[in-house]
Amino acid sequence: MSAPRKQHEKLLSRGLQFSFLLALLLVWYLATARWGVSRILLPAPATVWRELDDVLRSGEFLPHLRVTLIELASAFAIACTFGLGSGYLISRTRYAMAVFEPLLASIYSVPMILLLPLYVLFFGLGSGSKIALGATVSFFPIVLSTIAGFGSVERIFVTSARSMGASNAQMFRYVLLPAALPVVVTGLRMGFTIALLAILGSETIASFAGLGHKIAQLAEAMETARMFAYIAFAVAIVAILNIITTALERRVKLQ
Amino acid sequence: MAKSDVAVRIRDVSHQFGEPGDARFVQALQRTSLDIRRGELICLIGPSGCGKSTLLNIIGGLLAPTTGTIEVDAKPVRGPLPHDIAFVFQENALFPWCTVKENVMLGMRFQGVSRTEQEKRARDALAAVGLNDFMAHHPAQLSGGMRQRAALARALSLQTDILLMDEPFGALDEQTRIVLGEDLSVLLARAAKTIVFVTHSLGEAVFLADRVAVFSARPGMVKASIDIDEPHPRKPSFVTTEKFSDLRNKLYGLLHDEIRKSVESAAVTELNA
Numbered sequence: 001m002s003a004p005r006k007q008h009e010k011l012l013s014r015g016l017q018f019s020f021l022l023a024l025l026l027v028w029y030l031a032t033a034r035w036g037v038s039r040i041l042l043p044a045p046a047t048v049w050r051e052l053d054d055v056l057r058s059g060e061f062l063p064h065l066r067v068t069l070i071e072l073a074s075a076f077a078i079a080c081t082f083g084l085g086s087g088y089l090i091s092r093t094r095y096a097m098a099v100f101e102p103l104l105a106s107i108y109s110v111p112m113i114l115l116l117p118l119y120v121l122f123f124g125l126g127s128g129s130k131i132a133l134g135a136t137v138s139f140f141p142i143v144l145s146t147i148a149g150f151g152s153v154e155r156i157f158v159t160s161a162r163s164m165g166a167s168n169a170q171m172f173r174y175v176l177l178p179a180a181l182p183v184v185v186t187g188l189r190m191g192f193t194i195a196l197l198a199i200l201g202s203e204t205i206a207s208f209a210g211l212g213h214k215i216a217q218l219a220e221a222m223e224t225a226r227m228f229a230y231i232a233f234a235v236a237i238v239a240i241l242n243i244i245t246t247a248l249e250r251r252v253k254l255q
Numbered sequence: 256m257a258k259s260d261v262a263v264r265i266r267d268v269s270h271q272f273g274e275p276g277d278a279r280f281v282q283a284l285q286r287t288s289l290d291i292r293r294g295e296l297i298c299l300i301g302p303s304g305c306g307k308s309t310l311l312n313i314i315g316g317l318l319a320p321t322t323g324t325i326e327v328d329a330k331p332v333r334g335p336l337p338h339d340i341a342f343v344f345q346e347n348a349l350f351p352w353c354t355v356k357e358n359v360m361l362g363m364r365f366q367g368v369s370r371t372e373q374e375k376r377a378r379d380a381l382a383a384v385g386l387n388d389f390m391a392h393h394p395a396q397l398s399g400g401m402r403q404r405a406a407l408a409r410a411l412s413l414q415t416d417i418l419l420m421d422e423p424f425g426a427l428d429e430q431t432r433i434v435l436g437e438d439l440s441v442l443l444a445r446a447a448k449t450i451v452f453v454t455h456s457l458g459e460a461v462f463l464a465d466r467v468a469v470f471s472a473r474p475g476m477v478k479a480s481i482d483i484d485e486p487h488p489r490k491p492s493f494v495t496t497e498k499f500s501d502l503r504n505k506l507y508g509l510l511h512d513e514i515r516k517s518v519e520s521a522a523v524t525e526l527n528a
Binding site: 156157159160161162164165167170174175228 | 317337338340341344347348350353362364413
């Protein structure tokens with residue numbers, strides 16, 4: 001396919017995506033302005049826009065954003081430490097892989113949000129329980145992809161490096177790590193994304209602070225216009241973080 | 256034969272995978288003895304599963320024999336000898352995340368060769384195999400034949416006295432094999448290395464080798480050894496001579512029964528499985 005044609009198709013699909021969002025906005029507008037949907041349940045787009053403008057200008061969002069991001073960073077750091085560490089150790093023997101890989105994969109399929117009441121009991125209503133939940137959900141894709149990445153390095157790479165006299169450290173740095181990295185990095189990105197989802201979600205259920213907390217609080221106070229503004233803000237933050245992590249993942253894989 | 260003429264001394268080497276009685280027990284090699292002379296190119300040829308690749312890995316210290324001894328330069332082998340022995344494997348032994356030049360340099364880096372020396376030797380080795388214009392390519396961008404040239408360059412850059420080649424052209428098509436074989440003969444005539452070359456191809460063995468060791472069917476041992484008395488570098492026209500076909504036929508005669516045996520025993524194994 002020729003380059004300009006490809007460009008053209010890309011433009012077309014972008015245009016369609018944009019029109020879809022625009023149509024959604026239009027339905028939203030019509031629902032509030034024409035079809036008489038309650039303003040309390042569904043505020044008009046213009047009202048939400050004004051609220052969002054106010055939220056951003058006043059800087060009211062800052063403490064909540066900070067809490068959520070700190071929780072995310074702590075949870076991800078814990079998940080990385082344990083996920084990468086234990087994943088690498090498990091990948092070192094076939095036996096450990098045969099024992100732990102299916103075990104971890106089956107635990108991964110349990111809905112982790114069920115742990116939240118327990119974590120609230122253990123760590124309280126504050127950030128502790130959110131970090132614990134975020135770290136738990138994020139641990140699994142990281143450990144599983146680390147096992148998969150380091151466990152599936154082709155033997156011939158290891159054999160040929162050994163024949164050329166690679167030390168253990170050189171084997172890790174120049175053979176195992178680059179061979180495993182593409183798979184591991186995918187796990188890291190997935191872990192990061194679901195940690196963010198779990199933290200925002202658990203903040204809406206039981207918490208003192210954070211973006212999720214603010215959204216739930218506004219809903220309870222029936223301040224739906226401001227709540228919608230915060231939802232839009234949270235969606236934007238998630239989108240920005242996703243763009244950054246996806247770009248980082250692609251960069252690592254291209255190396 | 257004077258002692259110093261022997262580069263690799265193989266004495267009563269046997270190797271088995273698994274224990275007798277196991278379902279997967281295989282007696283790969285049976286009391287094999289062979290002296291590999293300094294500077295010769297010896298081809299190991301034999302039916303599939305006769306243990307010729309196993310023997311190569313044992314010589315290179317990648318595998319410990321079940322019984323018997325291996326000596327390289329009169330010193331017993333107890334593990335890889337990266338300063339004395341370089342390998343060229345069948346295929347895909349290049350690191351796909353490195354460029355061709357980085358692949359060549361990495362082997363030297365493992366051995367602590369200085370950066371500038373790495374650069375120089377990598378350039379020389381890649382030029383010798385005709386890959387000067389592909390140093391910045393990744394292995395996936397090269398053809399199978401070019402990848403094996405790169406693997407050969409990596410082995411040459413290590414400047415070892417001994418080169419072990421495990422069916423290096425086994426995965427390539429016939430025409431590429433012929434060209435690579437001719438180039439290899441020219442290259443190695445200059446290099447003055449001791450080379451052990453495992454192959455399935457009778458023609459390749461006769462064309463390249465100073466001596467061909469024929470293995471029996473599993474459990475493998477050296478059944479016969481034939482000298483190929485023809486100076487290096489060999490000319491492409493060598494394959495059309497009567498001498499070439501006589502030698503090839505002689506090898507074929509030695510191998511034919513062994514190949515039948517190995518195929519029949521494989522069929523029996525399959526029936527029992």
